[in-house]
Amino acid sequence: MALRAAEWCKLPTSLTELCINTTLRCGQSFRWRKSEDDTWTCAMHGRILSLRQDAEALHYRALFPEKQKPALPTPPPSTAAAAAAAAAAGDDDDTLAFLNHYFNLAPNLGQLYEQWAASDANFKRRAPKFTGIRILRQDAWEALIGFICSSNNNISRISGMVHNLCLHYGPLIGHMDGTPYHDFPTPEALCKPRVEEHLRELGFGYRAKYIAKTARIVAEEKGGLPWLHALTNPEYPQFGVEPAPAGELLQGGREGYRRAHDELLALQGVGPKVADCVCLFGLGWLESVPVDTHVWQIAQRDYRFGKGKHSSLTAATYVAIGNLFRKLWGKEAGWAHSVLFTADLKAFAERTVAKTEVKEEEEEVEIKTEGDDVVVETFIKQEITKRKRVKTEPEPDENQHQLVQVSERATRRSKRQRA
C-alpha cells in the first residue's frame, strides 16, 4: 500500500512539559514502539505516526494511506501533483491538532507538578527525576482491552499481546520500512467466531475469554462504542468534541466518574483497578486512582497504609487510597499518582533516589480515618534514612536490548511510631 509522503514537523516543547521517552514507556499505553534511532512509531487515527524529541521540540511525521483513486477523470498531471503536495502539506492533515489532543498538551505541567509538590512532601521528593509525564488521552476501547490484558501480567508481555491483537484483528493502515502497521481492532472484529480459542493459542491465557466476552457485551448488548464514549468526561472530551462542565469533585470523585466506573464493572475481566485505568487513560476522569500492587506498595511505604483498618488491600482500602490521593492532590489526583507509579517502575530504576547514604529531612504523612473521612497529617521526619545497596545486576532495556546497570533500591524507611 502506498503512503503519501510527509515531512517532519516541529511542535516546540520542553522536556519538563512533555517527555515522550517516559510517557510512552510508563505503562499507560502499550502500542508505541521505539526504534534504534530513538523514533517512536504507532498507527492511530488513520495514519502511521512517528515521533522524535529533543530539548527544543517534539518532531512528528504522519504517513497516510493512499486514498482510493476516484472513478473520475484524472486531472492533468500538474494539478494532481499540486493536490498531493497540498494534502501532504496539511490541508486535510489534522496531525498537529491530534497530537495536542492525544498528548494532552493544554495543561501547564510545571504548574501541576508544583501544585502537587506543595501539597505532598512525598511527591516533592520523588517527582523531580520524573518530569514531563503526561496522561495520554487514549481511545477508551483500546485502553479497556489493553488493561484487561494487564491483569497478573507485566508491561512487556502486555505490549506483545496488544501487538498481536492489532496484527491479527486490527485494520492495516500501511507499511513502513517493510513493516505492517495496524490500528487497534474494533469491538466487532473481536466478536468474530473462535476469537477466544485463537487468543489462547496466541498466549493470552485466561484473558482470551475476557476479551471475547467484553467485545461481545460492548458490541451486542451495549450497542457498540457510542455506549463507551458516552462515559467520557464532558469537560475533557474526545478529539473534535466541545468541552462541557463535569460537576464538582466529591471525596469519591465526580458523579460522572463514579457512573463510568460502575458501568465498566459490568464487563468481563474488568474489576475496580481496570475500570479506573479506563476512566483515567481513556475517559478523561483524572481523579481516578487505579490501585494496583505498585500503588498499594507505595501507599504502605509512603502513606502509612497497611496497618489496622487498612492492613490489606480490600475494597474498602482501595477506596480509601483513592480518597486520600484525591484529598491530597485534587481533581488531577490520577495524574499525580501516575508520576509516583512511574517513579517506582523497575524500568526506571536507574533514576530512583541516590544509593549513597544521605542525610535528609523527610516529611511523612500520617493517615487516620475518622468515620468515613480520611484525615491527613504531615510531619517532619528528622532521622537519617538508611539506604542499603543490595545488589547490582545487569538488566536488558526492553526497547534497546542494551545492558544497563540497574540497582534496586532496597530501603525500608524506619517505621517510626508517632509519639
Add this chain to the structure above:
DNA sequence: TTTCGACCTCACGA
C-alpha cells in the same frame, strides 16, 4: 463485607 483459591504465561531467583 471480607477472604480465599484458581486462573494462563513467562522470566527470574533460589
Add this chain to the structure above:
DNA sequence: ATCGTGAGGTCGA
C-alpha cells in the same frame, strides 16, 4: 534443574 514467585487482577464461592 525444578520449583516458587510475582507481574499494574478478576471471578466465584
